Amino acid sequence: MPQPTFYNLTKLKRAKIFNAGFLEFSSNNFYNASINRIVSDAEIPKGSFYQYFFDKDDFYWYIINRVLDEQITKYDKLLEGANGNFIKAEEHLFFHFAVLLENYKYRNLIRNVFDSSYFDVTNSLISSGGVDYDMIYGLVNEKRAKIVKKMTKEEFIIVFGMMRNILNNSIITLISKDLTTKDAIHFYQTQVNFLLKGII
Numbered sequence: 001m002p003q004p005t006f007y008n009l010t011k012l013k014r015a016k017i018f019n020a021g022f023l024e025f026s027s028n029n030f031y032n033a034s035i036n037r038i039v040s041d042a043e044i045p046k047g048s049f050y051q052y053f054f055d056k057d058d059f060y061w062y063i064i065n066r067v068l069d070e071q072i073t074k075y076d077k078l079l080e081g082a083n084g085n086f087i088k089a090e091e092h093l094f095f096h097f098a099v100l101l102e103n104y105k106y107r108n109l110i111r112n113v114f115d116s117s118y119f120d121v122t123n124s125l126i127s128s129g130g131v132d133y134d135m136i137y138g139l140v141n142e143k144r145a146k147i148v149k150k151m152t153k154e155e156f157i158i159v160f161g162m163m164r165n166i167l168n169n170s171i172i173t174l175i176s177k178d179l180t181t182k183d184a185i186h187f188y189q190t191q192v193n194f195l196l197k198g199i200i
Contacts, residue, residue: 002062006052017042017052021063026109030060064113067106075136084140090163091192097171098184111175136160166191 006014020041024033035056039046053059075089082088101107137156151159166188174184 001058003052003054009052013044017044018063018066021059022067022105022109025060025063025112026105029112029115030056033060035059064109067109079136086136086140086160087163087192087196090167091188094167094170094188095185097167098174098181098188101171101174101184102181107175110171114172114175162195163192166195 006017009017017038020038023041024038028034033056035046035049038059039049042049049059053062075093078089078092079086082092101110134153137153140156170184170188170191173179173187179187
């Protein structure tokens with residue numbers, strides 16, 4: 001993660017460094033990405049780069065996590081918008097990813113991430129993504145969302161994990177098979193419907 005010196009930079013300078021990293025990692029996988037190209041595009045000295053980040057790996061995960069976090073850290077708002085229906089919230093999250101990946105810059109970035117760091121990024125997507133299980137479970141109960149049979153918290157965590165697995169698998173399939181957004185959404189919904197038949 002960035003060093004404190006990075007946050008001392010102006011917002012414009014930080015954005016320029018982020019954009020240079022995004023461009024490099026969407027054009028190349030981790031192993032072929034070049035710090036020299038990044039610092040050239042960002043117009044910073046190479047020495048300064050290492051004052052902001054420990055190494056290429058540190059910068060790489062800063063770029064990836066920022067892209068992923070922008071999509072999934074506002075999950076509480078998705079859940080509120082779905083009136084506590086976490087199945088719908090997960091669906092909206094995937095739809096958002098599918099539309100985002102219509103932009104080939106993002107699609108290439110995520111493809112390169114899966115090629116280089118499959119297990120790490122899988123964990124990032126399957127994890128709660130900065131979302132508190134207690135918050136989700138509490139809101140589901142508070143809204144009394146009639147989506148599935150009443151579950152204990154332990155059962156809920158299992159089902160939520162299954163939903164994240166479906167989201168993860170759908171993103172991988174969307175990218176690897178170069179699906180259209182319509183086909184990707186159909187693929188996602190088919191898996192969810194299959195899961196729901198077993199738990200409703």
